[in-house]
Amino acid sequence: MNFTELPSRPIVGYAALAFLSLLLVVDYMQAQPINPYQAPPPIALGSGLAPTAAHCTAF
Amino acid sequence: MPNSVTVEQHSIIPRRAALLLFGAVLVFGTFALAGPRSAALLIVGLGFGCVLEGLRFGFTGPWRAIVTERDGRGLIAQLFAIALTAAVAFPLLASHPDELNGAYAPIGFAMVVAAFVFGMAMQLVMGCGSGTLVNAGSGNAISFLALLGFVLGSFLGSLHLAWWTSLGSLPVYTLQGMFGNLGGLVATLLGLSGVGLIVLKRARPGMRLPARGLFVAALLIALLASLNLVIAGQSWGVVYGLGLWGAKFVSAAGVDLAANVFWGAPAHAERLQQSLLTDVTSLSNIGIIIGAFIIMRWRRSPGAQVGALKPLSWLAVALAGIVLGYSARIAFGCNVGAFFSGVSTGSLHGWAWFIAAFAGSILGIQLRPRLLQTLIPIGASQ
Numbered sequence: 001m002n003f004t005e006l007p008s009r010p011i012v013g014y015a016a017l018a019f020l021s022l023l024l025v026v027d028y029m030q031a032q033p034i035n036p037y038q039a040p041p042p043i044a045l046g047s048g049l050a051p052t053a054a055h056c057t058a059f
Numbered sequence: 060m061p062n063s064v065t066v067e068q069h070s071i072i073p074r075r076a077a078l079l080l081f082g083a084v085l086v087f088g089t090f091a092l093a094g095p096r097s098a099a100l101l102i103v104g105l106g107f108g109c110v111l112e113g114l115r116f117g118f119t120g121p122w123r124a125i126v127t128e129r130d131g132r133g134l135i136a137q138l139f140a141i142a143l144t145a146a147v148a149f150p151l152l153a154s155h156p157d158e159l160n161g162a163y164a165p166i167g168f169a170m171v172v173a174a175f176v177f178g179m180a181m182q183l184v185m186g187c188g189s190g191t192l193v194n195a196g197s198g199n200a201i202s203f204l205a206l207l208g209f210v211l212g213s214f215l216g217s218l219h220l221a222w223w224t225s226l227g228s229l230p231v232y233t234l235q236g237m238f239g240n241l242g243g244l245v246a247t248l249l250g251l252s253g254v255g256l257i258v259l260k261r262a263r264p265g266m267r268l269p270a271r272g273l274f275v276a277a278l279l280i281a282l283l284a285s286l287n288l289v290i291a292g293q294s295w296g297v298v299y300g301l302g303l304w305g306a307k308f309v310s311a312a313g314v315d316l317a318a319n320v321f322w323g324a325p326a327h328a329e330r331l332q333q334s335l336l337t338d339v340t341s342l343s344n345i346g347i348i349i350g351a352f353i354i355m356r357w358r359r360s361p362g363a364q365v366g367a368l369k370p371l372s373w374l375a376v377a378l379a380g381i382v383l384g385y386s387a388r389i390a391f392g393c394n395v396g397a398f399f400s401g402v403s404t405g406s407l408h409g410w411a412w413f414i415a416a417f418a419g420s421i422l423g424i425q426l427r428p429r430l431l432q433t434l435i436p437i438g439a440s441q
Contacts, residue, residue: 015203044159052326054338
C-alpha cells in the first residue's frame with residue numbers, strides 16, 4: 001500500500017458502503033429472521049407500547 | 060463552452076437519477092424486510108446524512124472555531140437546534156411518558172472523565188460521533204479508518220462499562236424531575252441561552268450569528284431529531300449502534316458474549332440476536348453514512364481527498380478512533396446521544412458531558428499541533 005497516495009473520495013465512499021454491506025451480511029447470517037407480522041407500529045408516539053430499543057445512555 | 064456543459068449535464072443527470080433510485084430501493088427494501096418503522100428511521104438517517112454533509116452542519120469544527128478563531132456561528136447553530144428540539148421533546152415526553160424515552164443517564168466520575176477524553180480525541184481526529192459517520196460516507200479516508208476504530212472502541216467500552224460505572228455515579232437527574240415539566244424546559248432554554256451569550260461575547264463581530272443556510276440546517280436537524288423521537292420512541296443516538304456492530308462481528312467470529320455483564324443483560328442480548336434492520340441507532344447510523352455518500356456523489360465534483368498520511372499516522376488515526384468509541388461508550392454517548400439528545404430531553408448528564416467534553420476539546424486543540432504535526436495532516440472535519 002502506498003501511504004502517500006490516498007484513494008479518491010468516491011472510492012473511499014464505496015468502501016464505506018462495502019463495509020455496511022459486510023456488516024449486514026454478517027448480521028443476516030447470525031440474527032433471528034425478521035417476522036414482518038410482528039413489526040412494531042409505524043411510529044412509537046400514540047402506539048400505546050413502551051419503547052424497547054436501546055440507546056447510548058443504556059447501561 | 061456549451062458543448063462541455065452539455066456533456067457534463069449528460070454525465071451528471073444519470074448519476075443523480077441512479078442515486079435517487081439507490082435511496083428509494085434502500086427504503087423500500089427496508090420497508091419490505093423490516094416494516095414501516097424501520098423504513099421511516101432509515102429515511103430519518105438519510106436526512107441526517109444529507110443535511111450534515113450537504114449543509115455542513117457539524118460539531119467538532121464549531122467547537123474548534125470558537126476557541127481558535129473566535130467564530131461562534133457554528134456553535135450558535137448547534138444551540139439553536141438543541142433548543143428547538145427541546146421545545147418539541149419536553150412536551151412530548153411529558154404527555155407520552157409510557158411511549159417515549161429521553162436520553163437519561165447518570166453523572167459519574169468515569170462518565171465525566173470519558174467525556175473529557177472524547178472531547179480531546181475528537182479534536183485530534185477532527186470528527187465526533189456523527190462527524191465520523193458523515194465524513195466516512197463522504198469519502199474521507201481518515202474518517203473511514205477512524206470509523207472502524209470507533210466501532211471497535213465502542214464495543215470494548217461496552218465490555219467494561221459496568222466496571223467504570225461502579226467507580227461512582229449519582230442517580231439519574233433530569234431537569235423535569237428537578238423543576239417540573241415546564242420548569243425543566245425553561246431551565247434548559249435558559250441554560251442554552253446562557254451558553255449562547257458566552258459564545259456571542261467571545262465571538263468576533265461578523266462571526267456571531269450563523270448564515271441563513273446554517274440556520275436552515277439547524278432547523279432541519281431539530282426536525283429530524285424530533286421525528287427520531289416520535290418514530291423510535293427514543294432520542295437520536297449514535298454510539299450504541301456502533302458498539303452493537305462490533306458485537307455482531309465478534310459474535311460472528313465465534314465469541315460468546317452471554318457472560319459479559321452488558322451483552323448478557325436481556326435488553327442487549329435481544330439486540331444482539333435481532334436484525335440490525337430493527338435496531339434504531341443502527342438504522343439512523345446506516346442512513347447517515349449513505350446520506351453523506353449520496354450528497355458526495357450528487358455534487359459535480361466530490362472534492363479533494365484529505366492530505367496523505369505517513370505510515371505511522373494510520374496507526375495514530377485508528378487508535379484515536381478506538382479512544383473515541385471507548386470514551387463515548389463510558390460517557391453514555393457522544394456529541395449526539397449525550398450532548399444533543401441529553402440536553403434536549405432534560406438529562407443533567409448532557410450538561411455535565413458538554414462541560415467536560417468542551418474542556419477536553421480545548422486541550423485537544425492545543426495538543427494537536429504538538430502531537431500530530433508529523434502524524435496527521437490537517438483535513439476535512441465535521
